[in-house]
Amino acid sequence: MSSEELKLQIFRQVDALDASKLKEFYGLMLNYMNSSKDITEWIGVSESEKQGIENAIKEMNDGIGIPHEQVMLTMKRKYNHY
Secondary structure (H helix, E strand, O other): OOHHHHHHHHHHHHHOOOHHHHHHHHHHHHHHHHOOOOHHHHOOOOHHHHHHHHHHHHHHHOOOOOOHHHHHHHHHHHHOOO
């Protein structure tokens, strides 16, 4: 598949997403594009911390947890008086 064909296929799939899936995809895409493969990020991180990070990523990927929008709304309600 050529680059042009691949781009068109990606566009078509993204174009077919509903609004919530589109936002989720956009976040994933940004995370991927902004990530680095620099393994030195793990230097100095304990095994316990690494496991916690990996568990959090798995939970996020599995849809477990509280959506960002809900957390922000809760915090705004709680701290709006400041």
